[in-house]
Amino acid sequence: MEEEMEEEEQEEEEEEMEEEMEEEEQEEEEEEMEEEMEEEEQEEEEEEMEEEMEEEEQEEEEEEMEEEMEEEEQEEEEEEMEEEEMEEEEQEEEEEEMEEEEEDALSPLRRPGSPCPSDGV
Known part of the structure; x- marks a missing residue:
């Protein structure tokens, strides 16, 4: 009887240990x-x-590129406007010169050395 009890106890202990190990x-x-x-x-x-x-970096780069493009465009527009102004000024100067030349050609008073109409010559 005692042996049986011991065996049962041992079996129970082993089962408990196994259960504990499984739980762990x-x-x-x-x-x-x-x-x-x-x-x-x-x-x-x-x-x-x-x-x-x-993504943020890419967006920033795209924005920078856009800004640069806009700046370049603006610079080009300004340059074009300056060129147009210069051309207009040149044209005006040329027209003034031509007008002066025409007036000189028409007016004998303005020619040095030419007789004056009031001299009666």
Whole structure:
């Protein structure tokens, strides 16, 4: 009888130990899974942040390029306007010169050395 009791006790102890070990194993597995999930989550967050930063950078670059293009366009327009003004001034000067030449040709008073009509010559 005593031997049977001892055997039963031993069996119970072994079963308990096995159960404990299984529980521990399960806990460890759950912890590992949790850790893995957390790591994955963190990685995803980091990737998202990186993507956002890259997008922002790209947007900034595009804005800068747009601004540069606009500045260049404006400069070109200003240059064109300056050229047009210069051309207009040149044309005006040429017209004035031509008018002066015409007046000189028509008016004998303005020609040095030419007889004056009031001299009666």
